[in-house]
Amino acid sequence: MAFRRVSFWYxxxxxxxxxxxxxxxxxxxxxxxxLLGARFIYTCPSASLESHRLVGQPPFQFLxxxxxxxxxRYPEEQPQETDSSSSSASANDQDDSSPSSSTTSDAxxxxxxxxxxxxxxxxxxxxxxxxxxxxxxxxxxLMCTSMSVAGDVAIGVADGVGGWTENGIDPSLxxxxxxxxxxxxxxxxxANPESGAAPNRILAxxxxxxxxxxxxxxxxxxxxxxxxxxxxxTLRSANLGDSGFVxxxxxxxxxxxxxxxxxxxxxxNTPLQLAKLPHEWVQEGSISNTPKDAASWECTLQHGDxxxxxxxxxxxxxDAKIEIPQFxxxxxxxxxxxxxxxxxxxxxAGDSLEEDKEFVQVLATNLVEYAKICQNSTxxxxxxxxxxxxxxxxxxxxxxxxxxxVCCLAIER
Numbered sequence: 568m569a570f571r572r573v574s575f576w577y578x579x580x581x582x583x584x585x586x587x588x589x590x591x592x593x594x595x596x597x598x599x600x601x602l603l604g605a606r607f608i609y610t611c612p613s614a615s616l617e618s619h620r621l622v623g624q625p626p627f628q629f630l631x632x633x634x635x636x637x638x639x640r641y642p643e644e645q646p647q648e649t650d651s652s653s654s655s656a657s658a659n660d661q662d663d664s665s666p667s668s669s670t671t672s673d674a675x676x677x678x679x680x681x682x683x684x685x686x687x688x689x690x691x692x693x694x695x696x697x698x699x700x701x702x703x704x705x706x707x708x709l710m711c712t713s714m715s716v717a718g719d720v721a722i723g724v725a726d727g728v729g730g731w732t733e734n735g736i737d738p739s740l741x742x743x744x745x746x747x748x749x750x751x752x753x754x755x756x757x758a759n760p761e762s763g764a765a766p767n768r769i770l771a772x773x774x775x776x777x778x779x780x781x782x783x784x785x786x787x788x789x790x791x792x793x794x795x796x797x798x799x800x801t802l803r804s805a806n807l808g809d810s811g812f813v814x815x816x817x818x819x820x821x822x823x824x825x826x827x828x829x830x831x832x833x834x835x836n837t838p839l840q841l842a843k844l845p846h847e848w849v850q851e852g853s854i855s856n857t858p859k860d861a862a863s864w865e866c867t868l869q870h871g872d873x874x875x876x877x878x879x880x881x882x883x884x885x886d887a888k889i890e891i892p893q894f895x896x897x898x899x900x901x902x903x904x905x906x907x908x909x910x911x912x913x914x915x916a917g918d919s920l921e922e923d924k925e926f927v928q929v930l931a932t933n934l935v936e937y938a939k940i941c942q943n944s945t946x947x948x949x950x951x952x953x954x955x956x957x958x959x960x961x962x963x964x965x966x967x968x969x970x971x972x973v974c975c976l977a978i979e980r
Contacts, residue, residue: 624980625717625718625797625798625980626797626798626799626800626979626980627718627795627796627797627798627799627800627868627977627978627979627980628718628797628920628977628978628980629718629720629795629797629975629976629977629978630920630923630924630927630975630976630978631711631720631722631927631973631974631975631976632927632928632930632931632973632974633709633711633722633931633971633972633973633974634931634932634934634935634970634971634972634974635699635702635704635707635709635935635969635970635971635972636702636703636704636705636935636936636939636969636970637703637704637705637706637707637969638705638880638942638967638968638969639967640683640705682695682696682703683703683705683706683737683739684708684737684739684740684742684743685740685743685744685782689782690747691743691744691747694747694750695708695743695747698710698711704739704969704971705739705969706726706727706728706729706738706739706742706969707724707725707726707727707739707742707878707880707969707970707971708724708725708727708739708742708743708745708746708747708971709722709723709724709725709746709971709972709973710722710723710724710746710747710749710750710753710792711973712750712753712754713754714753714754714756714757714758714763714764714794715754715755715756715757716757716758716759716763716797716798717797718797718798719757719758719759719763719794719795719796719797719798720758720794720795720797720975721749721750721753721754721758721766721769721792721793721794721795722792722793722795722874722876722973722975723746723749723766723790723791723792723793723876723973724746724790724791724810724876724877724878724971724972724973725741725742725743725745725746725749725788725789725790725791725810725878726742726788726789726790726808726809726810726878726879726880726969726971727739727740727741727742727743727786727787727788728741728786728787728788728789728840728842731785731786731787734785734848736784736785736786737786738786738787738788740780740782740783740786741777741783741786741787741788741841741843742786742788744776744777744780744782744783745773745774745777745788745790745841746773747773748772748773748776748777749769749770749772749773749790749792751773752764752768752769752772752773753769753792753794756769757796758794758795758796758797758801758803759796759798763794763796764794765794765803765805765863766792766793766794766803766804766805766861766863767792767805767858767859767861767863769792769794769805770790770792770805770807770841770858770861771857771858771859774841774857774858777841777843778843783843784843784845785842785843785844785845785848786842786843787840787841787842787843787855788808788840788841789807789808789809789810789838789839789840789841789878789879790805790806790807790808790810790841790861791804791805791806791807791808791810791811791812791828791876792804792805792806793812793874793876795868795874795975795977799867800867800868800869800977800979801865801866801867801868802814802865802866802867802868802874803863803864803865804828804862804863804864804865805858805861805862805863806828806831806861806862806864807831807839807840807841807856807858807860807861807862808830808831808832808838808839808840808879809830809831809832809838809879809882809883810876810877810878810879810882811827811828811829811830811876811877811879811882811887812827812828812874812875812876812877813826813827813828813874813875813887813888813891814826814827814866814868814872814873814874815872815873815874815875815891815892815895816869816871816872816873817871822888822889822892822893823892823896824887824888824891824892825866825872826864826866827887827888828862828864829862830879830882831860831862834958835954835955835957835958835960836954836955838879839856839860840855840856841855841856841857841858842855842856868977869977869979870977870978870979871976871977871978872976872977873895873930873974873975873976873977874974874975874976874977875891875895875934875972875973875974875975876972876973876975877970877971877972877973878968878969878970878971878972879968880938880942880966880968880969880970880971881934881935881938881970881972882950883949883950883951883954883965883966883968884938884941884942884949884950884951884965884966884968885934885937885938885941885950886950887950891934894933894934894937895930895934898926898929898930898933898934899926899930902922902925902926902929902930903922903926906921906922906925906926920978923976923978926976927974927975927976930974931972931973931974934972934974935970935972938970939970941965942965942966942967942968943965943967944964944965945963945964945965946964947964947965948964949964949965949966951965951966952964952965
């Protein structure tokens with residue numbers, strides 16, 4: 568099937584996003600573009616970024632940034648209809664658990680969106696709020712943390728399965744707890760393949776802790792965890808469900824895609840998932856996988872490799888093998904021009920990696936915004952639309968969902 572075209576925009580994080588120039592092709596009008604709002608999208612380099620290059624000077628340094636945005640939960644947050652088809656509108660409310668699950672909203676919900684998941688005064692709630700810095704990732708969660716050896720990094724995402732809302736369960740509790748415990752487990756271990764913690768072990772330890780969390784009565788989530796070894800550039804991964812990651816490498820393949828993790832699904836819109844099920848809720852056909860079901864994969868990164876790990880809110884709407892590499896190239900070119908212009912105006916770089924650090928942040932921000940644009944489009948063919956067609960389901964355009972992603976640029980000294 569041919570791709571219908573959609574606009575690209577470049578947002579320079581140094582400036583007010585409302586002042587940005589639009590770079591677009593036919594497909595969307597400027598009015599279709601959601602304003603980049605600090606309320607929803609945040610990017611932040613890993614808090615351990617500086618330590619990665621101060622202690623021991625390992626051969627590899629990993630520049631990281633993350634971004635996220637929760638899907639609309641209240642009627643006033645819904646995008647304006649651009650198509651008269653009511654079936655498309657109801658279909659776009661589908662979540663990532665099964666074709667029949669949907670997100671419900673309270674008719675008299677407050678206009679201001681509050682944080683969901685763990686209470687703000689709980690340990691996990693404080694960790695989440697520090698990570699998101701006032702933003703809201705919906706039912707998605709993420710982690711970006713230093714490991715026990717200076718320079719080693721662990722990154723990951725989890726997507727709470729939205730179908731649990733029908734049973735009165737907040738799906739974000741499971742995903743937030745899973746990423747919290749995964750980050751704690753990763754922080755106490757090195758990424759060394761021989762002596763360190765493999766991603767599937769981190770996932771297993773986190774899952775065991777989630778099963779013991781009293782506030783997580785029930786729930787499930789997909790998950791993807793990566794560890795990055797600064798001594799030799801080894802990337803190892805554990806991926807369960809339809810979250811995933813892509814590695815871009817210059818000069819590799821037709822689009823520069825070195826690897827794209829395949830989704831694990833039982834059927835259409837039914838991913839493998841870790842689950843906590845009360846005994847009385849267990850029934851025939853219940854989906855409950857274990858960390859042993861996660862697909863493991865590893866490689867040795869090279870200088871300049873770009874790693875993007877994200878939830879299905881990204882990959883259901885932005886093609887990993889075509890659009891993401893094209894978009895990353897587009898953003899890199901625009902950011903380089905912007906950075907060079909600022910240097911020409913007398914603003915000198917603070918260090919030799921300043922442009923690369925900014926690029927990772929700018930890419931994460933713009934990629935989330937582009938995913939949201941694609942979600943709200945009924946004229947651009949999405950990966951989710953193509954997958955639905957394989958099952959004989961008509962689903963035009965994008966799929967409304969939360970988005971959480973982490974970008975990482977590998978630097979070899």
